[in-house]
Amino acid sequence: MQNTFTNKNLSYGIVEVQDPFWSPYMQLIRNTVIPYQWEALNDRIPDAEPSYAIHNFLVSAGLKQGEFEGMVFQDSDVTKWLEAVGHSLRNYPDPHLEKIADKAIELIAKAQHSNGYINTYYTIKRPGKQWTNLQEAHELYCAGHLIEAAVAYYEGTGKRQLLDVACKLADHIDDVFGIEEGKIRGYDGHQEIELALVKLYKLTNETRYLMLAKFFIDERGTIPNYLLEESKRRGGNSVWHDQPAPFMTSNQLDYHQAHKPVREQEVAVGHAVRAVYMYTAMADLANLTGDRELREACCRLWENIVNKQMYITGGIGSSPHGEAFTFDYDLPNDTVYSETCASIGLIFFANRMLEMERSSGYADILERALYNNVISSMSQDGMHYFYVNPLEVWPEASEKNPGRRHVKAARQKWFGCSCCPPNVSRLLSSLNDYIYTVYPEENKIYTHLFIGSEAEHKLAAGIVQLKQESRLPWEGYTRFEFTLVPEVDFSLFLRIPSWCSGDPVLKINGVAVGFDIQGGYAVVVRQWAKGDILEWEMNIEAKLVESHPKIRANAGKVAIVRGPLVYCLEETDNCSVISSISINRKSNLEVSVDSTLPGNPIVVKAFGRKDQQLSWREDIPYRAVAQRNDSQSVLVNAVPYYLWGNRGVGEMSVWVRAFDCE
Incomplete structure (x- = not known):
């Protein structure tokens, strides 16, 4: 047999x-x-x-x-x-x-x-x-x-x-x-x-x-x-x-x-x-x-x-x-x-x-x-x-x-x-x-990824069934509904992502509650009831980030991130010489939904400038530094990196030069 x-x-x-x-x-x-x-x-x-x-x-x-x-x-x-x-x-x-x-x-x-x-x-x-x-x-x-x-x-x-x-x-x-x-x-x-x-x-x-x-x-x-x-x-x-x-x-x-x-x-x-x-x-x-x-x-x-x-x-x-x-x-x-x-x-x-x-x-x-x-x-x-x-x-x-x-x-x-x-x-x-790890004998469920799903986990305390609804990567909101629970306590651990700005908010059945933190996870221990709703609200915002000075390729440059997503500039949204663009470090990053891209993603816009090329002669590669700033103000458009290259061949860059200007 x-x-x-x-x-x-x-x-x-x-x-x-x-x-x-x-x-x-x-x-x-x-x-x-x-x-x-x-x-x-x-x-x-x-x-x-x-x-x-x-x-x-x-x-x-x-x-x-x-x-x-x-x-x-x-x-x-x-x-x-x-x-x-x-x-x-x-x-x-x-x-x-x-x-x-x-x-x-x-x-x-x-x-x-x-x-x-x-x-x-x-x-x-x-x-x-x-x-x-x-x-x-x-x-x-x-x-x-x-x-x-x-x-x-x-x-x-x-x-x-x-x-x-x-x-x-x-x-x-x-x-x-x-x-x-x-x-x-x-x-x-x-x-x-x-x-x-x-x-x-x-x-x-x-x-x-x-x-x-x-x-x-x-x-x-x-x-x-x-x-x-x-x-x-x-x-x-x-x-x-x-x-x-x-x-x-x-x-x-x-x-x-x-x-x-x-x-x-x-x-x-x-x-x-x-x-x-x-x-x-x-x-x-x-x-x-x-x-x-x-x-x-x-x-x-x-x-x-x-x-x-x-x-x-x-x-x-x-x-x-x-x-x-x-x-x-x-x-x-x-x-x-x-x-x-x-x-x-x-x-x-x-x-x-x-x-x-x-x-x-x-x-x-x-x-x-x-x-x-x-x-x-x-x-x-x-x-x-x-x-x-x-x-x-x-x-x-x-x-x-x-x-x-x-x-x-x-x-x-x-x-x-x-x-x-x-x-x-x-x-x-x-x-x-990859969404959960469960430790049955400890009656612990760790949530690593916030991905909508229905799950059933066997704990020593009994079977847990829960439904996760997530709005990532566009919104930092996740909702858990418990559809089957044992009659004794068990622990739910919720990752506090490194990209989360400020303190996340935890609500159970609509009421905000406190929580302990272990290893970067919010810990909720209680005797759950069937139908309990847990809401996990993580602040998600677009940010400019810089890299360690020893990463020489990124010196004087910034990248745009929002939640788990890295963003990039593509030629089709900006210009044919991406390297001529720079972003104002103090720019307010504006987000909006772009329905022309697959999945209707959130895109990010920033204020910046583009080096002018019209004043350059094609046969002169170098010249003395001009005493005036002849750059042009532009609105810089960034799309999620995972989507790049889906609209034809063109230039692309994650890291962009930055400048300081009030």
Whole structure:
């Protein structure tokens, strides 16, 4: 008889999103993005870069003749898509979509080796060479995404074919890796397997999977360094070139966060996605095992990222060279990288840190990355995407300057390396998992995100059902209605956002009440009654913000924020040389609804000025400073950053020069 698993960490309860801002996104994912991405995975999108992902599985399963095509990690695009489907089906059953996914799962199962191994690159292109190039080949990375997909699909449908494939694969990996004689004491160049194994452990309660995740974390960066030794053993042979490459050197280890043991790492370095995926797993393990040193490392790395290496939009990874962190305060706006996947990984990390330490600061960052960097990466039609998320765009420079060609002025239909689009799908289709955290034995419900939803949570005291209605991001008002409550006290915690101006107001059944504050959350403890109404009013206003003086790219500049949203200036609302605009620091920021933009958002206007160009001759690039101010007064128009680039190609900037004038 098949085992029936229950996820012992379903701390999010049963939550169904019903929100005027977020429900359209989830509907877009369900009705447009998931079907579109399935077509892309099958190479059926006209004029888009081919994916080859399904092609590789067909060849690997013996159902088609051909060679391996695409990136070495192409398998992961399929399994991230399946994970998104699993989350979507959990929330919105769809027999047609489920049938398509089941066929994809059958294909994956056919491609699995008898010992549990599965990877189309090595099956097709390098048979017999499995596990010989962990630095580059992404075998464990692809395995991790398959495992995550299997957990999500089982939770969404109760079907276990993909879960059986995942468990067989995880068992094989456990047979191959470890400290025992004859096993490989190594780890993947691209972290992902670690957090996936923790998810599999939570679902199956199989301790071996947790210990395997811990092994991969513990081995990274130890001496002798596995990646250096492996490079020597394979003679420098590379998956990127069919010829030997220079041996890996010790100064390349930080790219993989393998320059020192993880518990000793103090600053975020290297490839940003790899880093935050690893930090997520570290926080998972610290939570589950009580590892104090691992917890301290997570806190150090978190503080370094959000205080010194993060963009105002929640983007991370400033360099296009290696999609990587560089050093503290190095945050250029025009050559930025800020990969979508990196912000999604930061959200994962924030979510695990919230479980480890109940502090609202983690939810603040989660919210910032979600409302800005993540959803800005996808067009409002759901069929075009940014891989790089800039804070400043000059389209001509993107086209003609080799140093800026990675910065696109328009979203793309698909990418040869298309890790980001399915990552957006799997995050947004599981959005309901990030709203609450519940501690059943403590009878505590934490509200991290103010997103309209209906929820049911099981506490030791009994079942709680509540309906949340939110007006974010446009108004700082949220209403909770309790439709089922136990007959004893329980606690509701409400995040006090960092963007909230002044003291928030809490009302119960129309009467304002006081509250205690713990970790940045308002705490309400009482014996609730069915029909109780709680109102949470947070003051939301548009503000000009400035950055630390060490962030040289923003010197003398300001940005506009309102609530969780960052705003930007676009050419279509202002002028063709955005850099010629400056904002009066003392300007009253005016807000209004713009019905011409998708979703009728609130836009912000400020008083400023624009440098005149008419007095300049085209053939004289420089001149003595004029003794008169020939700038022109203008009304500066700013739109939410997440909407930029949906009205054609043009200049854009988040940070704008500022001046002081009464």
